[in-house]
Amino acid sequence: MALEVKPVSIRSKMAGTLIAELETELRQSYPPHYIHELNSSSFESTGSEFLVCMLDGTPIGCLGLRPLDSETAELKRMFVRPEHRGCGAAKMMLQEIEKRATANGFKKIVLETGNQQTAAIQLYLSKGYKPVPPYNPSVDGPASACFNKNLNP
Secondary structure (H helix, E strand, O other): OOEEEEEEOOOOHHHHHHHHHHHHHOOOOOHHHHHHHOOOHHHHHHOEEEEEEEEEEEEEEEEEEEOOOOOOOEEEEEEEEEHOOOOOOHHHHHHHHHHHHOOOOOEEEEEEEEOOHHHHHHHHOOOOOEEEEOOOOOOOOOOEEEEEEEOOO
C-alpha cells in the first residue's frame, strides 16, 4: 500500500468526486442548512490549495487550504473515503497542508467541522489543534466545532 499526497485543481473531476462524496455523507448527519457549499471558483481565485491522497494510484481523500488573511489559512473539505479510514491518509494530508501553509508564510490554521465528526475532532486534537469559539459566527451553526493551531515557522 503506497500512499501519496499531491496537489490538484479543485475543479478537477477527482476533486469534485471526493467533495461530492463528503457532502453526501454530511447530509446524512446534519440538516441541509448546516452544510456550507464550497464555491470552487472562489476557492481557486484566492490562491487556495487542494490536495488529494492517492492509494496505489486511486484517489481516497482530499483536503483544501484557503487563505483568510496574510497570516491565517482555513482547512476545507477534509475527507477520506470510509473504506480507507485508519490507513493514515488524513494524517498525511494534514501534515502536508501544514507544511505548505508554513512555507507560504501562514502563522495559524483555523477550521470548522461538525460536532458529530468525532474521528476528525480527535485527529485535530492529537495534532495540536485547540478548540476555539466560532470564527465566522454568521455561518457557523450550533453543530459547528471550531479549532485553530499556531504554526511554527
